[in-house]
Structures are given as C-alpha cells and as structure tokens.
Amino acid sequence: MKKSIFISALIGAVILSGCKTKEENVKVNPVDEKKVVEIGEETSKKLLKTLKGELVNAMKDSPQKAINVCSQKAIPLTKKVEEEIDHGIKIKRTSFKYRNPANAPDSYEKEALKYFEESLKETGKLPKYYIQKVKEEDGKVYYRYYKPLKVAPVCLTCHGEKKYIDETVYQKIKTIYPNDKATGYKVGDFRGVIRVSIPLEALK
C-alpha cells in the first residue's frame, strides 16, 4: 500500500513538473533537478548571448562575413563560455540536421532530440528542457541539461530554404561543409539543442 502511494506520488510529480526525464532519472530528487535547471539555463543563456552578439555584429557587415565568424568562432566561443562558467561544466550544440560534423549527436543526444521533436509534433509546443544522467567517457557521472532551439527569422540567412539563401553564402557553406544538412528550415522549426553537462560535484 505504502509502495503504491509512493509510486503514484512519483508519477504525479513527474507529470506536474511538466518535463520528461529518463526513466532512471525518476529518482532524481527535486532539489537536484532545480539546481540542474538553474545551472543549465544560466549556462545556455550565456552561450546564446555570446553567439548572438558575434552573429549580429558580423551580419552588420555581410552574411558572407558572418559565415566565417560562425564557422571559425562558434566552437572557440563555446569553449570560452565553458571556461567562464567553470566547475567542469561542458557545453555542446547539436542537431539531427547538423552543419558541422563536430556537432553530430551521440546516442543520448539523439534520444533528447527525438523527445523534443515528438513533443512538438504531439502538442505543437516545445518543452522547456530535458534532463538525463549519463556516465561520460571520462568515467564521471554528469547531468545533461538540454535546451531546445527554435528557428528565428535571422537564422534563415544561413539555415533557410535554399532559394532564400544568397548564392555566395550558399556556395561558401557548401565549400566549408560539403555534407551540410542544416538548410531548409522555416521560422518556428525545431533547430536543435544546447547541451549542458554538469558534473554531480557542481551541484553542491
């Protein structure tokens, strides 16, 4: 009896929290979840602000120049934000339809991407986040916080339908990324995620 009340309470808590976590993570205590969300949000917002700042500045010159900024600076800028945030936290951007092969998703990331895609299809809305607990290659256990990204009008310059992308920009993309999958998007589409990996010690 006690056990079934406990389970119902757990299920209720998961439904109420409005966020699906991996099954084994049903055991994630709410205090941890709150911290993971806090750190995950702060980190991903900082990354977005940094990348958008650079992008907007570069776009003032020309989209051709902005392509160089994105291709040469996105990963170093991500590393810089990691260093500023510190505590062993790692950040990555990933997508099913990625441009840079270095951003290709691993199996856990695929699971998270699928969750957002399916939720959007079912409810018309993107959930705010997704959390996993994963043992990474370095042998340490991390919480992974995923924040979904939507396509805004400014993104179409480089990720929109081919007919809307400037020819020089398109050629440049094809030269740098011969296997680019990241075009054909429309405003409001689910573009991918920011993944923030947080070591358990960082929650203290």
Ligand code: HEC
């Ligand atoms: C000036 C061109 C340009 C614009 C505008 C642009 N991007 Fe990108 N985007 C790129 C390039 C180049 C890459 C690959 C760089 C990298 O991450 O290594 C990229 C990579 C990404 C990635 C990482 C996954 C992948 O495909 O490799 C995401 C996510 C992303 N862009 C989302 C967006 C969103 C959302 C917007 C609008 C807010 C946007 N981009 C606007 C050029 C652009």
